[in-house]
Amino acid sequence: MNKAHLAAGALLLLTAACGGGSGGSGTDDGPVTLTYALWDDAQQGAYQQCADAFQKANPGITIKINQAAWDQYWQNLTTQMVSGKAPDVITMQTTYYPQFVKNGQLLDIGPMAEADRIDFGQYRPGLADLWVKDGKRYGLPKDWDTIAIVYNTAMAEKAGLDLGDLTWNPADGGTFEKALARLTVDTSGRRGDEPGFDKSKIAVYGIVAELNDGSQGQNGWGDLAVSNGFRYIDKNPFGTRYFYDDPKLAETAAWFKRLMDKGYAAPYDKKSSLGPDVVLGSGKGALGITGSWMIKTYLGSTEQKFAFAPLPTGPQGRKSAFNGLADTIYAGTEHPEAAWKWVKFLGSTACQDIVADSAVAFPAITSSTERAVAAHKAAHRDVSAFTSQADAQGGTFLLPVSDHGDEIDQIVGTAMEEVWLGQKDARTALTAANQRVNALFTAGG
Structure with a gap:
């Protein structure tokens, strides 16, 4: 999970002390309390x-x-x-763990x-590696x-749009x-594709673009850039050369900037500080x-009715970022054996089937994923835009995992912000950023 706003935490790890504590090697005698860190309140x-099931089996x-x-x-x-007081078991994101x-x-x-x-074969291919x-x-x-389009069904219907099979190019x-133009409405009720449309007075933006998305653009520019032929890194995971200077990425970033210039998306300096779900929920x-x-x-919203559609098909096909979280153990835990028991339970069907039945995420274990899909279906939630893309041949790409992830997030996030604000053109900003990113690897880091 993002899992999305990596830029928000870009500087945090730079202050981390080198050399954490080392875990004990003895057995855990007597009652043990393990702390487990989690960020998603919807999954708690x-x-x-x-935890209840685990504690019953491990009193x-x-x-x-x-x-x-x-x-x-x-x-x-x-x-x-x-301070040496980290949680025993930590929900971890791929950008930060290196x-x-x-x-x-x-x-x-x-x-x-x-x-x-x-059995690492029980997990969806690519996740364990x-x-x-x-x-x-x-x-x-x-x-x-995976990633998909979310849209207001009433607005799409009123605009006369079918969003099920869109195409895109930069x-x-x-x-x-064309769909975004049609969905954009000014305060006089004129649409973005109609004469007299006033881009300075917008009542409904066609797209609520999540542009403050660090170095990966998981929720937008990254997916379209890859569908345009962009490649993040020479090897994944743990490559050492990035390609943020690729013209295919610059073309994609420039297109997003033009959406703002045309009034189909809010100007970056005037966009809401609230999350896209809140803005979309407000209509x-x-x-x-x-x-x-x-x-x-989204599907549980009481303010608006939403549905999902596949991402648009770009010049190189339809591409979605594919990402996964893991449970990790703090090296300084005083209870390594108990912590491993908990992590092992979290990574088993015993827990992942529980998560599946709650339908708050797609579990890593393949059979548990199938169970989650069944839970959505039973609740009349159509999630095929996500699952079909995950199953499509060549339909997904792994987000880059490498050393210096926090620094890269800051460098590229800042360059993208320069583009969104119109301070630099995309090619100039991203070429300079790429030089700084690759210098991290050539400087002996």
């Missing part, structure tokens, strides 16, 4: 059910869930790592996983996500841009690009 209920271990919102989560974790590994703050669970013969660095394993897969935007936007972790938020 499901994981409390997992000597108590699980205490510490939940904090995304920005606060990373602020807390950074402070806790520095920095914690570099600082010696995450435990290598490889020997324990091997001893307990964990993300958490191996230099031959050591730092997490068990937790869930996965030159004229294809049928996607001030017609369409957005979102992740599967938001399914229940």
